[in-house]
Amino acid sequence: MKVAITSSDTQKFTKNTNYTVSEIASRSIVSLLSKSKIQKAEVDGLIVSSNSFEPYLSNIVSEMVGLKPKFSTKVENLCNSGTSGILLAYSLIRSGICKAVLVTGVEKQDSPGNKLIWDISRGIYDMPVHWASLYANNHFQKFGTREKDLALISLKNHRNANKNPNAIFFDKTFTFSQIIGAVEVAAPLRKFDCCYPCEGVSSVLLVSEDLSVKFEQPIWIVGISQSNQGASIATITDNLDGILSTRIAAKEAFRQADLVPSDIDIAELHDAFSILEIIAYEDIGFVSKGDGKKMYKKHRPFTNKRGGLLGCGHPIGATGIDQTNEIVLQLQGLAGQRQVANANIGLVHNMAAAGTSTTIIILQK
């Protein structure tokens, strides 16, 4: 049973508003349904991805938008929640339990996840920027990566965000000098090397092969895989050269898709910190280990055309969904100002907590 993504929706990422998490989720679902050829009665699954504490959230949202799905639940997997929800939706369709599953990721700006309180091995250094700075320092020393390389990643993604009206930094332009001269947060990472937690919502609709015929441009999930290596940086690796969960998940997704990294036309990468995009280039296999800094000069694959987490903001439970949404729009030719030419195959890279878990999704026209 093949599984396609046929429809998607993202609402503008913002600072905290007065809307509740269920109101925000409902807005995106109503918008998706209004644009899509699916009927409410056909939607037989709803998964809500969120770090919100609201109990019974998926059923509350179901009721608000008028769905009565065969299956509904909330999932929470920190920054990796969104693609965990998509993997489960894929599984529900592949197994024949459902035919059309909506996955909605939603977050308030003040949702938890900005402190990794359980990672006691790092003492007071419990903010995610501290583990990212360890990876950055190692990459600098071992592979000659420099602050300039990080700044160029941040500049690229912020410029991409200027073409994405849903990005929180859509209206904000930054120069290379502003980025490389910004205040240091945890050396060598500076302010614009770090993503900005925000409020946001994004939805995708997954459907079975037989239901896909009623949609004009189904985008197929040809590879999807996750790897979970632990929950804290001290346990996942004996070196900081790369992120094992990304390597494992990518290898398996490429195996399923029978593709190689050079087949990818466009990729959304989990740039919670600029260094992570460079490391993702390497771990996914676009370039050799240590060569990440050379990749921004290449034209293929296009990376983080959405603006990345750096340019869009990071509504935790919604990020993996909006990354997927971007690839779907690009492969459908519906990405507006951000559209790249001849995009046939795309990749999503979504991860959590020091790279302790990663999901990779490969999508094809």
Place this chain on the structure above:
Amino acid sequence: MKVAITSSDTQKFTKNTNYTVSEIASRSIVSLLSKSKIQKAEVDGLIVSSNSFEPYLSNIVSEMVGLKPKFSTKVENLCNSGTSGILLAYSLIRSGICKAVLVTGVEKQDSPGNKLIWDISRGIYDMPVHWASLYANNHFQKFGTREKDLALISLKNHRNANKNPNAIFFDKTFTFSQIIGAVEVAAPLRKFDCCYPCEGVSSVLLVSEDLSVKFEQPIWIVGISQSNQGASIATITDNLDGILSTRIAAKEAFRQADLVPSDIDIAELHDAFSILEIIAYEDIGFVSKGDGKKMYKKHRPFTNKRGGLLGCGHPIGATGIDQTNEIVLQLQGLAGQRQVANANIGLVHNMAAAGTSTTIIILQK
């Protein structure tokens, strides 16, 4: 691809202890793995079912017990969380993504869920007992059910709990007079018509057909279905005779299993309130609508031999798992003092929030 449950574990339900939710979950997983023929490296999925607010809980638990699963997430679906997790695990195996998925339900006593704060249609009557009392009053008026009938359900389940060392009321005996004379909570429901929120953990291991050969007594999932009708009582029905989500889920599970209610030897029913067991008899189809009160005189199916939520306590995210655990043990002949004779087919009924959602699982030797 057939899916079996091969192993299970439940730890004693208690009042709140000083253990964290991840420590409690880990204890059950370590116990299950020590009793089971599965190797840690073979467990390629972990789903943690909980209403706890701990972020990234499933990966924290993975790390604590030494698992590195291909897939891991937390699910939350209020009182229906446990079987939502089992349905997802079933789906992950059926779809070929995983071969062995652990589902662990865990809850602290003070976890949320005792107030249905979003159900604004009920004003200050936001405790679950208030919707249960509506169902009870309707049943009394329409079908002649009486307080005695409720008390007999409570008595049966508390007596069953006296044979279940994991039940919170294992050591407590109650007489019919104590139950029917207990303080009124919301008429006609009295103290022992209501389940007791508690701390608890329960785990089941689901495996693929090919992996099942290494286990002695795989118990097969032959029907599994969920129905979600909303999130608040006012939206789910125009009468209070029964619970629509239970009727829909049961009908579909029996269809999948190619069985009828009279085939069921033993059932675990969601008796959060005594009246709900009577209504479940009817909605699942063991008896006709209105005849629930007659069923406790029957020998088949045996119901709530575990003690039910009334006798065991109700650790929200763990309840659906322990209900399933009980049926697995009974079909394996490993239910100790509670063992019923010649049990070949069992049913689990788990629901949430005024019966707005129900999951039904049918298991067969």
